[in-house]
Amino acid sequence: MASFQECCEQLKDGVINYNRDQVAKAAQEVVDRGYNAHEAVFDGMVAGMQVVGKYYEDQYYFVPEMLMCAQALYAGLDILKPHIPKKDFGVKGQVVIGVVQGDVHDIGKNIVKVMFEVAGFDVHDLGRDVPLDEFVKEQLKTDSDMVCLSAMMTTTMYGMREVIRKIKEKNPKCRIMIGGAPVTEDIAGKWGADGYATDANNALREAMRMLAALKEMYDQGKAG
Numbered sequence: 001m002a003s004f005q006e007c008c009e010q011l012k013d014g015v016i017n018y019n020r021d022q023v024a025k026a027a028q029e030v031v032d033r034g035y036n037a038h039e040a041v042f043d044g045m046v047a048g049m050q051v052v053g054k055y056y057e058d059q060y061y062f063v064p065e066m067l068m069c070a071q072a073l074y075a076g077l078d079i080l081k082p083h084i085p086k087k088d089f090g091v092k093g094q095v096v097i098g099v100v101q102g103d104v105h106d107i108g109k110n111i112v113k114v115m116f117e118v119a120g121f122d123v124h125d126l127g128r129d130v131p132l133d134e135f136v137k138e139q140l141k142t143d144s145d146m147v148c149l150s151a152m153m154t155t156t157m158y159g160m161r162e163v164i165r166k167i168k169e170k171n172p173k174c175r176i177m178i179g180g181a182p183v184t185e186d187i188a189g190k191w192g193a194d195g196y197a198t199d200a201n202n203a204l205r206e207a208m209r210m211l212a213a214l215k216e217m218y219d220q221g222k223a224g
Ligand code: B12
Pocket: 046, 049, 050, 052, 053, 054, 056, 057, 063, 064, 066, 067, 070, 102, 103, 104, 105, 106, 107, 108, 109, 111, 112, 148, 149, 150, 151, 152, 153, 154, 155, 177, 178, 179, 180, 181, 182, 196, 197, 198, 199, 200, 201, 203
């Protein structure tokens, strides 16, 4: 019988070696044994993807390997996602989320989305490589409280600045959070984002803080 630690090792190793079957089997084992699916995502698969990034930097892996690693990760995420326990933190909201134009890295965005969903947020997912104006349109259409922008490349992250500017012009009350590997708190502040987080767990925490503050403003009739 595999321990939780062993399952995480299998998940990590399966992502690194782009072995979808191994990842799916270990993910199923996590579910069958009632282990914590949330922790398995981070301690297993995300940890594996960090090693993949290192391999790519060292030119040991190239794009085809990265792609297969991503596919292996998704095979596990599909199995684990429905078993991440729902939590009611008492703060809920409507959120638009997507990866900005030119960028197809969507694993991080999808993990952030899972965290929002388990907390009971209403998530409008625009996907990846999203034309910048789509964020503005979707926010207005859904009257969402918050827009979350993801970018994984130094070249694509500049699109965020434009989206922030346009959304703030149309609806100053909307809260905007940005994230992804090249983004820093400093950049978020300079570009006028209301929030920033380094990972999906902190993204949820930050979103709840922002939405609670927004609700308080509305309650006091000061919004806008
Ligand atoms: C997997 C991968 C790919 C896969 C993506 C598959 C997919 N469906 O996502 C594929 C093969 C398609 C790919 C392609 C490319 N890639 Co790539 N890729 C990666 C890799 C190895 C892992 C990314 C990942 O999924 N990480 C795991 C997730 C869980 O972490 P994460 O994305 O950081 O997300 C977390 C946080 O950032 C945060 N977060 C993310 N989004 C948001 C949003 C908000 C609002 C918040 C609050 C938080 C938040 O929370 C997440 C979860 O905890 C990285 C290396 C790395 N170190 O990141 C390179 C990397 C991102 N890729 C890179 C490059 C260069 C490319 C290519 C240009 C390569 C090429 N020559 O073609 C293409 C670009 C394609 C394009 N137009 O987008 C570079 C980017 C360099 C840069 N700084 O600009 C990296 C950093 C590799 C490197 N070291 O050079 N890639």
